[in-house]
Amino acid sequence: MNISIEISYYPMQDEYISAILSFIDRLKNYTELHVENTSMSTQVFGEYNYVMKAITLEIEKSFEIPQSVFILKIINSDLRIYS
Numbered sequence: 001m002n003i004s005i006e007i008s009y010y011p012m013q014d015e016y017i018s019a020i021l022s023f024i025d026r027l028k029n030y031t032e033l034h035v036e037n038t039s040m041s042t043q044v045f046g047e048y049n050y051v052m053k054a055i056t057l058e059i060e061k062s063f064e065i066p067q068s069v070f071i072l073k074i075i076n077s078d079l080r081i082y083s
Helices: 016-028 049-062
Strands: 002-011 034-037 041-046 069-074
Touching: 002 016, 002 049, 016 034, 016 049, 034 069, 041 049, 049 069
Parallel strands: none
Antiparallel strands: 002 041, 002 069, 034 041
């Protein structure tokens, strides 16, 4: 099953931009993920198990920054086919 995830990441620190860019860059290293950036969020598309494992690992790394907030919207469909 393919899924789409929209992720908003809010690291609660002064240097928040570098933390966000690092998270996005790490996601882009996964060859089976399709990652798109917008000004408000990051969108990730791919096979459910692969996406969820990658997202879980990268969120855990990001939680090394105290008070990091993630908001995720997950749909059980590849929304790229509708755009």
